[in-house]
Every structure is written in structure tokens, then in C-alpha cells.
Amino acid sequence: MKKQVIVHTVVTSQPNRLICGGSFSIKRIFNWLGVFFITSVTGNGLFLHQVIAKDWPEIPRISDQVQEFKTENGMKFLVLNQPGQNNVSIGWVAKVGSANEYPGATGLTHMLEHLLYHGTSKIGVKSAAKDYLIQDQLDILNQKITFNAEQPSVQNSTLVSTSTADEKAFLLPEQLNKFSQLLREQKQNLIINEYQNIYRANGATQLNTFSSRDMLASFMVIPEVRLELWFWMESERLLEPSFRRFYTEKTAVLEERRARIDSHPRAAHGEIFDSLFWRTHSYAWPIYGTAGDIRSMTRQHVKSHFNAFVVPKNLTAVVVGDVDAVAVEKLADKYFGRLSATEKQQRSAGKPSSFTGQVNYRANTENQSLVELRFLTQGLDSRDTAVLELIKRLLDNPNRLSERLIAQQEWVSQLSVEFRPLKHAGYFSIAAVPHSGIAESLVEDVLYDEIERMRQEGVSEVELEAAKNQFFADHFRELRSPFNLMLKMLYFEGLSTWTYIDHLPQHMLDITSERILDVMERYLLRDNMAVMHISPRTQKLPESQLTVDENIRNFSASQQQTVLKMMNNISGFPRYQRHQQVQILEKELVKASRKRKPVIRYVLNRLRVHLSELRLEEN
């Protein structure tokens, strides 16, 4: 049997030649069928160490297919011709993000993301002159309102209905009336959503913009025949953005922040943990900006930020589709050549300082428990990036963390391993959601133990191959979609250079188990780690005890004692955690011995009755 498996190994190691290469023949088909049959017969005895595919398929080099050029003012264009596509995936990235902001003026890049949709003097407005006038009036009035709001006699207004008391303190009724009137006048002069509607009318889809710590990017998919529209529209909005509807967008951004961060206990603590992890580095600022900074932000702040950073030498466009690079270059010169080449001094973030010892953050919320171990790493440019990417996949392997914490011990319900290389630095994170009653410190220790175990025992060849398989499969899957390919190039360019799309797979090929251990020794250490524990807050609901019924008499004395003990334990849990006990008992029931099963089943049934009664009480 083993011999047959070896035959299979040989065939598997030369897959392309078998499936794709050469001409079709009956003999080959029978060979192939034989291989499948053997696989099926050997089924149960087929273990990982028996089949190792070491010959990787040829990795397509994107760099060989991309044509790169710059316009005279320094804007970079990357063109990847993919014949046969109806659509072109296209976008631009500006190397500016929250890392280029500073305390007191955070959230500027994210605000740009919102404002860039509101058109130019030619798009989105009936009379540009009138709009500029209103914008200036709004700015002046806003300044006055802000000044007056600092006076102690200011009363709350009801007009901005989403405001908290704090926000309302900035507003005065009479000035607000004027302010609202101006906003209405401005709105009447606008052609709402004209920017998006022009694209939509021309068949563009996937229209989106994002901002992050290091970049601001905008992208879409547009029919190939309408490519020139993208050049007109994007060059126009980078040339002459209106920043109109600033005050409406400010409210929208505050709402967004409130909904996604402030209303979400885990996200709110995540933001604090981020600031602890990055400490004085500018990655510590929230991408949304702090609520205070958003409120005090002015249109002038945003304009200055735009003029300093969204300039040609900071911009790269990526075009993927059935396009001719020469034609694209002509369009680029014609449209983006209009942008000013003027350079302004830019604030740049350096590398964060290294940790001097473990950092701990503890919080209580209404949420589930959470444990996160986060290690400081280097930016995308580092030679260690590919290795850390592979370590992430190794730890994520079902035989490592999840085997110990989910399959064996059943201590956690969710596990995630993440590696995020950024521009100036990066982080490696392992997070787990412990089951109720499992101490966060215990889970932290086990997570770190598993890292330690990998460091001590090393990584087997099979594990390494599996992790590489996963990396290459994911890499090819990304290349399959022109849209994803464009996004990936934008992303790498935003962080460093787009050629990482080829560098990473190349680096990956050379990684050995020794190299993995070396990188682990340098990054995955307690002294280079920040730890967050989120524990559920005990609810102050009136609690009641679980009770027994007459069926308990059917049990022996010792079983009755066990039942009472279990029920006492469960009664000690707050109400919301008792629901979780149902799951735990169900799992126990599956594994329990024949003698213990009736006891667990009884407690489970009583618990369900108890929970139904609690629900009735709540109603």
C-alpha cells in the first residue's frame, strides 16, 4: 500500500506536466485514473508526511508585465495589460494617512476621504461662485459660534439633534439659525451626488475610497471604452476639490465614529489599546480622529493637509485591463499633467521606538472576554516580512493554537492570528475569545506557551510546505481578479512599492525552518509584547437559584450531591453567563461516561427550564 502512495507522490510533484503539458493520450488518462483510485483506496492511511509537493508551479512575475511611467509633474502610473477584459480596474493612491497627522488635528485624511466625493467647481454644483461664497460665510460663522460657545452663558440648542450636551455647547440659537439657513442655501445650489452619478451613468461599479494609517486610495471598475472619463473626473477632483458640505460631513464622520467605535465596547477598547501599543508614534492616533479633533476641525485644516500631501509626487495610479500603455500615457499627460508639481514640507512619521518591557491593558465591558497578544514588528520593507507572514500561517494551523485551545481544552471559542506590516512598522497579533469562566490570564499563558513551544521544537518540513502552499494559493487567487490585483498594487505602493507583489512570493520560496526560528527569537518575545484582557462585567440583575424537581429522587445519593453541586455552581454565574453553560454542558454530555450522562442531562434540562423562566420574567 505504501508503495502505491509513493507513486502518487511522484505524480503529484509534477502536476503541471501531467495535467497541462504535452498532448492528450489514453495512456495518460489511465495513469491519472489509477492515481485517483489509489488515493481513494488508501484514504485512511494517507497522512501528511507521505505526500510532500515541493515543486512549486511557476510564479507569474507581475513586474514583467507592468509598464511604469511618470508624468512630468512626478505622478506615477502603473499599467498592466490584460487582454479580453470588458472592464478596467483602476485607482489612485496617495501616500498620506493618519500617520501624517498630529495630536489636535487627527482625522484629517479620513475627512478628505469623505469630502473628495463632493465634486469640484464643475461637478456637483449649479453656481461655483455662489458655493464658494457660502462656504466662506459658513467658515466665518462657525468661527464665531465656536468662540461664543466658550462663553459660560451659552445654552444648548435643539437644532442639531444628534449632538451630545458637549456638542450643543458649541452652538448658539441665533447664530445657528443663520448657519442652518446657509446650509440650506448651499444645498439648493448643489447637484447632489453628481460625481457618483456621472460614473454610474457610464457603467462604473465598485466605486470606493478608503483611508488608513499610511494611505488614502480611491478606485473603481469602469468599462474599457469609457476610460477617459476616469482621467477627466479624477484629475479634476485632485486639481480642484471643492471641500464643500464640510459641516455636514463633519456630523457624518462623528456619527460614523459613534456607531463604529464609541458604541462598540470592543472597538472602543481596541482604540485605547492601539494608543498604548504605538505609544508616542503617530500610528497611535485613531484613523477616524478623536471626537474632539473632529469637532474642532476646520475646512482650512483639511485644505492644508490636502495641499501638503495629495500632490503628484505622492500619487500613484494603477490601471489593470485591456488597455494600451501608450494610450494611457497620453491620457495621463493630458489630464493629470494639469496638477501642480509644487512640493510642500511634509510631516513624516519615523519608526516607533522598541518596547522596554511587556505592556498590559485590562478592561471590563458588557462584551465577551477577549485576550490579545500583540508584538511590535518592522514595516513592509523588512526582509522579515515574508517570514512573519509564514509564521502567521504556521500558528494558524489547526494543529497548533486551535488544537490546544479549542479541540483539546475547549477554553476558547474563537482564535485569530494576524500579521499587519505597515509603512514604518508592523504588528503580529494573536487574539482569542475565552469561554465563560476561563480566566483571561490562563489563555494568555497558553497562547504564549504555544509560541514558546514552536520556538523550542522548531517547525517540521511538512508544516512549512503546508504554510507555503497556503501562501501561494492565496497569492494566485488574488492575481485571478483584475480588481484585487489593482487593489493589491495600490496597497503595496501606498506602504512602500508595488513590486512587493513579486518580492513576497520570491522571498517566501527561500524561507527555511532555521530562518523562522531566527525571526521568532527577535520579535515574538514577552519584552516586545502588549497584552489586552477584556473581561465581562458582572451584570447587576436580580439572580435566582436553579431548583431541582421530584425527578432528582431517581438518582443515588452521590449523584444527587453532584447535581446539587453543579446547580450551585451555575447559580453563581450572572444571568447572561448561564446561557453559555448550556453549551458547555452539551459538550460535556457528548463526552461523559454512561454513569455521568443522566446527571448532566438532568442539570441541563433544569437549566433550560430555569432560563425559560428568566425570559418570562424579563418580558
Added chain:
Amino acid sequence: MQRLLSLVVAMTITACSTSPTPVQVVKETSAAKKSAASIVKHPRELRFRETTFNLPRATEYFYTLNDGYSIYLIEDRKLPLVEVSYFARSDIQKGDYFITRHPWLQQYQQKIHQTGAGQLTSRQLHERLNYLSSNLQIKINDEYSRVYLDTLSAHFKESIDMMLNLIFNPGFSQTPLSMNDQTIQTTPSKSALNELGNLSKFTWQSWVYPHQQRQRLQVQPLTTEEKNSATLSAISQTLFNQPGIFVITGDIRTEEVLAFLNHRISLLKRNVEPSYTARSVLLGNLIEEKHNTGLSPQFHKIHRKDFNQARVTLGNSTVAQSQEDYLALKIIQMLLAPSGANELINHLESFTDSTPTVGVSLDNYYDTANDFQIFLQAPPSLLRGYLQACYRLLETLRKQEVSEKDFNLAKHNLESLYRQRFEHLHHLVEGMAQGDLLKNNAEFYREQLQALQRLDEDDIQRVASKYLNPDALKVLVVGDLDIIEAPIDNTPSIEAITGRSAPPFSIHNDAPLAINADLSTVQ
């Protein structure tokens, strides 16, 4: 003092009016100077070649295997990847079991690979798939089951072998599906407690399947063995009862794949034990109530004080994708929410300075009624106003003919979505296979594009009147009801809707809406 300040402001404003904010000064490059003159003033002046988009004919890729199985095959050697889909008609909505109306069971089915396949145990199967980096998924909906494999071509042979074993020879009896217990036991009350701040899952479940919560509680006393038995029956119903359709695209050779599949299917079919196709009495007893797709108005409220935000979902059950009115509903979805619900947000924004989170969705079941839903998330104090504004917008759609401009815009957008959807080769062929499977018409999407051209503005009004009548909409509100239902005197710009389109909370609702309540009784 105040007058003085006003005067200063007025003077400043006057000064600004004569010199509005200057346009950013541009230092033109030589290239720009050459071309600037040829740039049109507005994009509407740009001229383009005609956009052509034709779906290829399904017959070009179609083959028949032994035993009545069909296959769509396309060779594409650009990347060393292969995608495989297997479709089998489930017809759950027409049968006795109503499996997907009970998501706990659906989740079971979709984790069928946790039971192992062929001779491989669950663990071996997982390890092997993980090593090969092959994705193997099962999705079961009301109409069809889809088993999907995405693998490196180097691992295609072994991976498809595991996939076939999973379809024809799953290892149900080996593992008691214990991994799934937690999923099944996650009741909405628990998920609500655990997922504070994330209402979507909670409300969605409550809304789409009004009976679901009760069914979940009924299910809990079942033992794992009983659940397995139910699951077995359900899976056998959906996967094994009739020949399905394969779709394979990527780095393959057509002749080799055809020969292999013919051989392999004939071997594996014999491995299907009769017990797998036996109907389970348990399941029949368990799921006795059919899904209510009636149009009667239902207003549900869930009082929760622990969220800063509040959420409302309103919607209706409409028609299947294969029916005439579906495309008009799709256009209505485009009109309301072309991209990120812009139109709706804009409409709602006109009432306040705030921007709610908004979404409009329409399912795409082929011959099952699809749900049309609008959801809004906003601070509780604004929710009611937004909801009323939303009602007004729907009323406008029903009573006024949509403008030709808006109509064409939505139509173009819909066409683009089709184009986008079928850009990926595998999705294109999957579309054909689904059409083939569900309606015996592989040309369905080609016909849809033609039908779209025949649609006019009257259709929109007619369909809106039929399905988006406020009296027929079901509404679920989650949030702090003390604030949501407070008087709205402070927001005079919102008009109250009277008559038959009354605001939802004017309807008295005695029945408490709770996790274990039978929602179907709430009228």
C-alpha cells in the same frame, strides 16, 4: 456688543462676496499646456465608443457525463488554479422539510465536511485540505446546494477526489458533529448579550425568519445524536437524490477531466448507502410549521437600552428572480440605493444634519420569493423621523412616475452589475449552470438582459405599489423605545403620515416581543 459683532461679520461676508475662495493656483507643466485646450468643460461632452456586452452561449461549454450528470468546462491556463462547483437542486422550499428556514440546521449542513469524507475522518480531511491549501465549502439555500472547491492545479487531482467523496460518500457516522453544538446553541438572546454594538445579526435573524427564534428554543432539548439524525436526512435530501451539475474552470485539460469524472462517479455512486436517503421522522415532526410569506402588516419592537444607536428594518416578501416583476424591484433597489444607499441617505439627510447608516437589499433566489428590505441605523431620537421619511420616499415611488433620467441611470447601473458579476470566468459559467439546474434554461441571464431593455417607468410604479405598500410592510425596531417613541415635536420638518400609511407606532401592540414569543401572532 452683539450688534457690533454682527456688523463685523456682515462686513466680512460682504468682503468675501466680492472675492470668493480662489481656485487652487496651478503651475502648468508643458504637457498640460499642450493638452489643456483639448480638455472638455464637462464630462458629458466626452464621446465614447459603444459599450458592448454579450454573454457567451452556454452550449459552448456544456458536456454530459454518464448517469445523467452535466458539466460545464472551460480551460484557462493563466494561473495554476482550478475552481470546481457542484450544484444539486434542493427544492427545500417546496418539500416537507423547510430546512433553510431553520438556520441552526443549515449551519449543520454547511459544515458537513466536519463529518469527514470517504475513509478520511473529519480531522484527516481538514489536515489534508489545509496542507493542500484547497478551499472546500458547502452552501445550501432554498433552491440548490453548492459544493465549491478552489485549489492549486498541482493539487487538483487529490482535492477533487476529496470533494467527490464528500458529496457521494460523506462520513456522517464517524464524528458526532460536536463542533457544531455551539453554533446551534447560540440563541439570539445570547448573541445579543455577547455582541453588544453589533445589532445586524440579531435583527436580521429576527426579521427574515419570524419563526426562527421559537424554533430554536424547541430544538434545544434534542440530543446530539438526534440532531445528527435530522441532519443526515436533510443532507441526503439535498445532495444525493438527483444528478447535479459540475462546473470546472482553470488550469485543466477537458478530455482528462471528463474521462476521470465519468470513471469516478460510477465508482462512488455505489458507495451511497440506502440509509442516507431515508427520511427522518424526527425531522418531519420537528419542523412542522411552514414559513409565513404572507403580506399582512407586522410591527415588532425590541426594547434595548444598552445601545447608543437604534435600528429599524422594514421590508416585504416579493417575487422570485425568474418572475416578471423582479427586474423592476431590482431597479427600485438601484433607485433607492445605487451605491451605498446614496439616494436614500440624501433624502433622509434633508430632514436633519445627521447621516444615518442605510442599506437596501433584495435577495436573488431563482424561483423562491425574495425579501426586499430597507434598514436604517441612527441615534434613537432620530429613528422614528427617518422611518417616516422612508415611508414618504416609498410613497413617492408608488404615486409618481420616476423620471426618465433616474430610470435610465438605475438601468445602466444594473447592467454594469451584470457585467461585473460575470467578469470572473467561473462565476459566468456558474450562472449558466444555476439557470440550467433551476429552470432548465442556461440562457437565463442572457434573457434577463433583454428583459431589462423592455422595462419602462410604468413598471416601476406598478411594482412599487404592489410590494412597497406601507400597509404590507413588516417592521422591526430595535433600540431604546423610550426615546424612539417619544413625541417628535422638536423636529417640525418631518411630516406625520396619516391615513392608511400611519406611522408604525400608532398601532397598539399588546403582545410582548421577546425572544421566546411567537412573532407570527403579532399583528
